[in-house]
Amino acid sequence: MISMQSPSRSSVSRAWPRPWVIAAWLMALILLAGGWVAVRAGDDKGRHTTVTRELIPIDGGGVLIDTPGLRGIGLHDADDGIGQVYADIEALAAQCRFDDCEHHSEPGCAVQEAIANGTVDAGRLGRYEKMLRESRWAAARGNAREERRQRETWKAITRQQRGAYRFRENNGLR
Numbered sequence: 773m774i775s776m777q778s779p780s781r782s783s784v785s786r787a788w789p790r791p792w793v794i795a796a797w798l799m800a801l802i803l804l805a806g807g808w809v810a811v812r813a814g815d816d817k818g819r820h821t822t823v824t825r826e827l828i829p830i831d832g833g834g835v836l837i838d839t840p841g842l843r844g845i846g847l848h849d850a851d852d853g854i855g856q857v858y859a860d861i862e863a864l865a866a867q868c869r870f871d872d873c874e875h876h877s878e879p880g881c882a883v884q885e886a887i888a889n890g891t892v893d894a895g896r897l898g899r900y901e902k903m904l905r906e907s908r909w910a911a912a913r914g915n916a917r918e919e920r921r922q923r924e925t926w927k928a929i930t931r932q933q934r935g936a937y938r939f940r941e942n943n944g945l946r
């Protein structure tokens with residue numbers, strides 16, 4: 773019977789929505805989960821006041837840093853937070869012979885020395901450097917955006933001033 777088959781076909785298409793609907797649902801879920809994580813990481817005030825920092829391993833190799841020095845998810849000028857997590861490397865770096873030591877092949881590098889004698893893992897130095905690079909890139913991008921905003925503000929002010937001068941000139945007020 774046709775009248776029985778056609779509603780069942782439409783119910784099948786209702787049970788399996790189009791791919792973009794599934795994609796939208798996934799995005800919403802990811803956003804919700806991200807918001808939850810951000811709230812969890814940000815509300816440590818009063819919840820566990822004695823904890824200074826925490827490293828939470830994430831499946832797939834990453835770690836989530838929960839520290840008062842980091843106020844959000846993402847690396848926005850997070851040098852302070854990175855310095856807290858990699859305090860051992862930063863302490864060693866302070867002992868390097870050169871202030872601008874890049875801890876690769878410079879003579880008197882305390883970090884390379886620690887890697888050579890097994891105190892510090894070479895992979896750990898790599899992760900530290902990668903995080904610093906990303907943090908500085910994010911900070912530079914943030915600065916560029918702020919500079920652009922300020923330039924626009926000054927342009928608008930200058931434009932307004934010129935308009936005011938012109939008005940006074942045109943009306944014989946100067």
Ligand SMILES: [Zn+2]
Nearest residue numbers: 868873875881
């Ligand atoms: Zn060094």
